[in-house]
Amino acid sequence: MTETREGDLATRVAAIEARLDIGQLPMRYALAVDGRDVDGWVRLFVPDVRVTRETSGRDALREHISEQLSWFYRSVHQICGHRIELDSPDSARGSVYCRAELEVGDRWIVMAICYFDEYRRVEGEWLFQSRRERHWYAADVVERPQEVAFDSWPVSGLRPGLPAAFPSWDQFWRGRESEIVTSAQVRTAGAPLSSGAPAAPSVGELS
Numbered sequence: 001m002t003e004t005r006e007g008d009l010a011t012r013v014a015a016i017e018a019r020l021d022i023g024q025l026p027m028r029y030a031l032a033v034d035g036r037d038v039d040g041w042v043r044l045f046v047p048d049v050r051v052t053r054e055t056s057g058r059d060a061l062r063e064h065i066s067e068q069l070s071w072f073y074r075s076v077h078q079i080c081g082h083r084i085e086l087d088s089p090d091s092a093r094g095s096v097y098c099r100a101e102l103e104v105g106d107r108w109i110v111m112a113i114c115y116f117d118e119y120r121r122v123e124g125e126w127l128f129q130s131r132r133e134r135h136w137y138a139a140d141v142v143e144r145p146q147e148v149a150f151d152s153w154p155v156s157g158l159r160p161g162l163p164a165a166f167p168s169w170d171q172f173w174r175g176r177e178s179e180i181v182t183s184a185q186v187r188t189a190g191a192p193l194s195s196g197a198p199a200a201p202s203v204g205e206l207s
Contacts, residue, residue: 018092019084021126022119026096029128030077038066045128046120071155074103090121091129101141102153109153112136114162134161146183 025044032041042058042065051060080097087093096115101108113136118129137145137160138153150160163169 072102076101092119108141136162
């Protein structure tokens with residue numbers, strides 16, 4: 001085997017190992033949320049994680065997430081798929097599909113979510129640098145999402161951002177008659193709520 005081929009093999013093996021390590025992060029995240037393992041959840045993020053415009057670091061993140069975890073009781077986060085893009089030996093991006101079920105009082109909220117992640121390797125360990133949550137809907141299990149404007153649990157301060165947040169979405173539907181296949185009003189991604197629901201910082205967009 002030539003030196004070049006050995007180098008190529010080493011690069012490919014390193015990429016495989018990176019994908020395997022990164023691939024564990026969403027499930028570890030889900031288990032920590034559903035088990036209320038706050039310390040374990042916080043350790044999944046880089047030490048200098050940005051929490052808000054004014055705060056950063058794991059201590060600030062712990063305080064922030066502890067409050068959000070009290071918004072619901074039982075929860076089940078099911079990871080449905082994970083796409084990983086390696087940008088460098090120490091940085092990567094990913095998209096994670098998730099179905100979340102949350103007990104909120106006497107309601108059982110179901111959410112269809114996509115997390116948009118950034119990852120960074122710190123001292124040999126892959127961690128979340130940031131997580132941006134966007135969802136298609138949040139509705140009680142007995143509700144049809146269309147009947148509640150796709151958002152009967154408005155805790156994030158934003159309308160459900162998907163599918164309009166996908167760059168290709170508007171381009172696909174431009175010039176097509178979407179009214180034929182949807183009875184819902186077409187909204188711009190990120191349109192503000194009128195209900196005054198509390199806004200959540202980016203890393204804490206937990207669902």
